[in-house]
Amino acid sequence: MIMSTHPTDDLLLHYVTGGLPRPFSVLVASHLAFCARCRVETERLEAVGGGLFVALEVRGEAESGLEALLARLDEPVPIEPPLPPSDAETSVRLPAPLRAFIRKPLKSLSWHEVLRGISIVDLASIKADGARARLVLTRRGLKVPRHIHDGTELTLVLSGGLTAEQGHFRRGDVMVVEPSVVHRPVMDDDEDCLCLAVTDGAVRFTGLIGRARQLLAGY
Amino acid sequence: MIRPVARFVIGLMNTATLPSYSPKAAMGPVEPAARRYMILSVDRILSPVAASLAPEGLLRLVALQRDRAAFGTLFGLFAPKVRAYAIRMGASNASAEELVQEVMLSVWRRADTYDPDKANAATWIYVIARNRLLDEFRRLPPLTVQLVMADKEAGDDPAHELRLDSQRAAERLRMALGKLPAEQSEVLRIAYYEGLSQRDMALRLGLPLGTVKSRTRLALDRLRDVLKAEP
Numbered sequence: 001m002i003m004s005t006h007p008t009d010d011l012l013l014h015y016v017t018g019g020l021p022r023p024f025s026v027l028v029a030s031h032l033a034f035c036a037r038c039r040v041e042t043e044r045l046e047a048v049g050g051g052l053f054v055a056l057e058v059r060g061e062a063e064s065g066l067e068a069l070l071a072r073l074d075e076p077v078p079i080e081p082p083l084p085p086s087d088a089e090t091s092v093r094l095p096a097p098l099r100a101f102i103r104k105p106l107k108s109l110s111w112h113e114v115l116r117g118i119s120i121v122d123l124a125s126i127k128a129d130g131a132r133a134r135l136v137l138t139r140r141g142l143k144v145p146r147h148i149h150d151g152t153e154l155t156l157v158l159s160g161g162l163t164a165e166q167g168h169f170r171r172g173d174v175m176v177v178e179p180s181v182v183h184r185p186v187m188d189d190d191e192d193c194l195c196l197a198v199t200d201g202a203v204r205f206t207g208l209i210g211r212a213r214q215l216l217a218g219y
Numbered sequence: 220m221i222r223p224v225a226r227f228v229i230g231l232m233n234t235a236t237l238p239s240y241s242p243k244a245a246m247g248p249v250e251p252a253a254r255r256y257m258i259l260s261v262d263r264i265l266s267p268v269a270a271s272l273a274p275e276g277l278l279r280l281v282a283l284q285r286d287r288a289a290f291g292t293l294f295g296l297f298a299p300k301v302r303a304y305a306i307r308m309g310a311s312n313a314s315a316e317e318l319v320q321e322v323m324l325s326v327w328r329r330a331d332t333y334d335p336d337k338a339n340a341a342t343w344i345y346v347i348a349r350n351r352l353l354d355e356f357r358r359l360p361p362l363t364v365q366l367v368m369a370d371k372e373a374g375d376d377p378a379h380e381l382r383l384d385s386q387r388a389a390e391r392l393r394m395a396l397g398k399l400p401a402e403q404s405e406v407l408r409i410a411y412y413e414g415l416s417q418r419d420m421a422l423r424l425g426l427p428l429g430t431v432k433s434r435t436r437l438a439l440d441r442l443r444d445v446l447k448a449e450p
């Protein structure tokens with residue numbers, strides 16, 4: 001497997017064509033806030049979409065909706081609620097697509113510690129399409145017990161960093177873990193590591209200690 | 220048919236009274252007699268102005284001058300595409316109709332955010348339609364993908380040669396799409412028109428996943444080269 005800090009090409013395409021489950025879309029959109037390479041690629045894929053959009057065959061019937069729409073052009077524009085400012089209580093600045101769903105200071109979210117040094121919060125506002133998103137805060141330097149993911153898991157690093165079989169990841173990087181890959185990340189020492197983790201399956205710890213903790217934590 | 224035509228003329232005349240844009244010049248001086256003429260045969264008057272502009276120019280007119288005639292032309296060009304796209308993505312006729320209204324209203328309201336260096340008009344409208352469609356289907360808060368561009372951290376985008384020269388690139392893209400082998404064109408159309416993942420596409424087509432992946436890859440590589448090539 002080639003090491004990459006970006007979503008795979010398949011994921012980017014699926015993001016652009018609109019079929020990607022919502023939680024994955026939020027993660028990809030958040031990555032784009034950090035990554036010029038993927039922004040350019042996304043623009044190209046959208047340009048392809050524009051070309052196919054124009055190429056769509058249409059029924060010959062005349063358009064009827066214009067008059068109704070012209071009558072609506074002067075309607076007042078609904079004001080979108082402003083995006084909350086980035087979190088003042090922590091040094092972590094969340095990318096806008098993520099902030100739009102969280103809208104609260106990080107500290108006031110309902111965190112629970114699932115393993116010593118690892119706290120998570122479920123982002124119910126993003127959960128959809130059979131996938132879920134969580135914020136995972138892991139103590140700096142921690143070695144996470146060996147575990148397996150049932151589904152595909154994408155992790156976007158928001159602070160600190162981690163090293164896993166897939167490589168070394170820092171703020172803005174995306175780690176893709178395919179189903180059934182045994183996984184044992186080690187956190188960087190410099191900062192606590194905050195990640196957005198999105199998965200369409202469960203996480204299972206494989207080691208004896210991990211399993212026991214999992215039972216205790218209901219993870 | 221009388222009323223929309225009359226609205227068009229109003230839009231057009233508003234345009235003609237503003238100093239900054241060229242339609243006035245293109246049409247020549249507007250005499251009172253000529254105004255009556257415009258109302259009688261708006262098609263012939265409209266054509267040299269609105270119809271001669273590329274959609275990018277029409278969007279600019281909408282943005283700068285709130286030009287209803289230009290907007291009407293955009294509607295004629297893109298409303299049928301939005302409807303066809305919504306139906307391919309699984310919307311009912313009624314909700315496709317609703318979506319057309321919502322998307323074209325967004326085009327009117329957000330025309331000033333359109334950046335011709337970033338995308339051609341069709342791509343910009345396609346993205347609006349896609350986002351609207353997804354939010355509609357899922358009854359979820361909007362994804363606010365558009366915020367991404369306003370909040371980037373990574374600094375400037377790579378140099379301009381990576382950028383799409385939107386109009387010329389669109390034309391090259393159109394030709395290249397027409398020349399794709401049928402099996403490559405098929406996977407792209409299913410991906411974009413129906414939003415299927417490659418895995419679902421493989422099931423649908425009864426093909427191995429690897430085949431779907433490689434056809435998609437070949438098609439996109441070819442189109443990417445087209446988009447990258449200097450004019």
Ligand SMILES: [Zn+2]
Nearest residue numbers: 006035037038
């Ligand atoms: Zn990237």
